Amino acid sequence: MRRLSRFGMSQEFEKRLRPFMDTERFVLPEAVDFVLERLNSRGFEAYVVGGSVRDHLMGRVPSDYDVTTNARPHQMKDVFSDCRVVETGLQHGTLTVVLRGMNIEVTTYRVDGAYDDGRHPNEVTFTASLEEDLCRRDFNVNAIAYSPRDGFVDPFDGRGDILRQRIACVGDPVKRFSEDALRILRAVRFSSALGFSIDKDTADAVNEMYSSLSLISRERIYQELTKLILGQSAREVMEGFSHVIAYAMNPSGSFLTSEDVRKAAGFMEGTSAYAEMRYAMIFGIGKDEETSRAAAKEVYGSLKPSRKSMNDVMAFIESRFADTSDEYTLKKLMGRYGEAFPEDLILFRRTVGFIDESEYIKEKEAYRILKEMKPCVTVGELAVNGGDASAAGLKGAEIGRALSALLDGVMRGEFHNEREILLRKLAEFR
Structure with missing residues (x-):
């Protein structure tokens, strides 16, 4: 069964998170408080919603905040006429308030229309109902709203899913994934990043519908894949959904298979949180250099990474068989790929079993001494x-x-x- 099941709610996890379910613990940044209060003072509802609420409930510090409101776009512009505002997506009801170093997206409650392209709604309809707005969101854990005035609004028991450590779609998974195929990969990514399982109905829909990922731009696929392979549960997710990940990376299947992803999964826990090293493992384990280079150029290149990221992946693939115990080799690597690269390569070689732990410690120390000597390498x-x-x-x-x-x-x-x-x-x- 291609479904993760080793995760689950523990008493320790629940005990740690319970205090964050208390509304008094949710202290918002002043800029966010200002946006909510300004909308409320003009007679509008306003809530923070989505990832910021989820992260708070998990005991994390949110990195950004989204606000949802029943104010229409022209009303929002009027409410924040004395603030710096960027019209980031006004046709979809979104503007960004720039305040005290924060960019706060404010969006009108809306209901999405039909999705013909599997990614974007053909039209959006504004609504006066917060619950209708929450209905259109992807997963229960992301469909929780909060305001200091009303507390948590959680019609789909997203808090329960957080305590259960579970990713489940809002409503029918098939419908959610038909609307936006990227949600298929996002389900797998959230499972990896949060360490949550994917509930059976949602996992079944992932397994049935993952070919729809071909509708999604390579750039968006790349963003989700990178977050996925850096997740705390990357190994389990890559093993359980290797077929989905391989297809997302390479729909043709000509350069990368699910078996390649499974092989790489076994090494995820031994590496640093360095995306290029992990991508190199996907392309470089169990293949000769020529095949690995071709796979990386074709598949990783198709994801449109930055030039530096592409070069870093190729550096690991081209150098993985280098003798990192040899001083001259280390100097050549420093000159070609940069001073820091040999240390990363030594870790890569230990992780995939080319050197053992004692060799790793010895080589790492030898490299540290060499680097302090500041040798001429260019x-x-x-x-x-x-x-x-x-x-x-x-x-x-x-x-x-x-x-x-x-x-x-x-x-x-x-x-x-x-x-x-x-x-x-x-x-x-x-």
């Missing part, structure tokens, strides 16, 4: 430069070859990085 750090090579009578490509040879000799310890020594060496290239 041409730019040599005590001579292209001008010196030119003055020595070298031309064109000869200059680059000579400087590279000098760098190699310095890194191998054949001679010191001292100007007089290197000038004599340059003369030998004529």
Whole structure:
């Protein structure tokens, strides 16, 4: 059965979270309080909603706050006419109030229309009902509203799901996923990030409908996948939903299989929370370098990561068989990929079993000592430069070859990085 079941409510978990269910414990930032109070003072309802409420109930500090209200867009603009406001999505009832260093999204209660593209509603209809607005949200844990005046509004027992450590769709999962296919991957991502199970009906719908993820932009898939593989329960989720993750990453199946995801899952707990290292494990375990490189370029590249992220993944794949016990190799890695990279690579190699724990400790300490010595690892750090090579009578490509040879000799310890020594060496290239 492709459903996670090892999670569950424990007395310890419930005891820890119960105090956060008390409305008196929910202290909002002043800027958020101001937005709620300003709307209330003008006769409108206003609640914080979604992830900020969920995070508070889990004992976490929310990173941002969304507000929902029965005020219509033109009314919201009037209410906050003396504030800095950004019309981030006014046609969908959303504007952003910028206040005291915070961006607070304020959205009119709404009901979504039909979804023809599996991602966005064709139209939205504003409503006066908070509960109707909460009905359109993805999961019960994200469909809780709160205001200092009214306390928690929780028509779908999202607080109960938090205590049960469960992800369940609001209402019919098939309908929720038909509206927005990204919710399929979000269910799996929240399971990983929060350490929650996915309830049976929701998990069944995930397994039945995951091919709809092909409707979603690669950028959005990438955002969810990255949060997923960095989650506290990444291993369990990647094992339980490997088929969903493999399809999300590579719908054609030509470069990546669910078995690749399952193999990588076993190593998630041993790595740092470094997304590129974890992605490299998905592409690099059990494959030769050529196959791994091709898979990473095709699949990871299709997700449209930043150039740096792509380069970091390729660095792990290209270097995973490097001898990290060798000083010269470490210097070459420092010069090619940056000073910090060898330490990450040593951890990568220990995690996937290329070196054991004692070797890991020894290599990590040896690298620490090497780094403190600040060795010369790039041409730019040599005590001579292209001008010196030119003055020595070298031309064109000869200059680059000579400087590279000098760098190699310095890194191998054949001679010191001292100007007089290197000038004599340059003369030998004529």
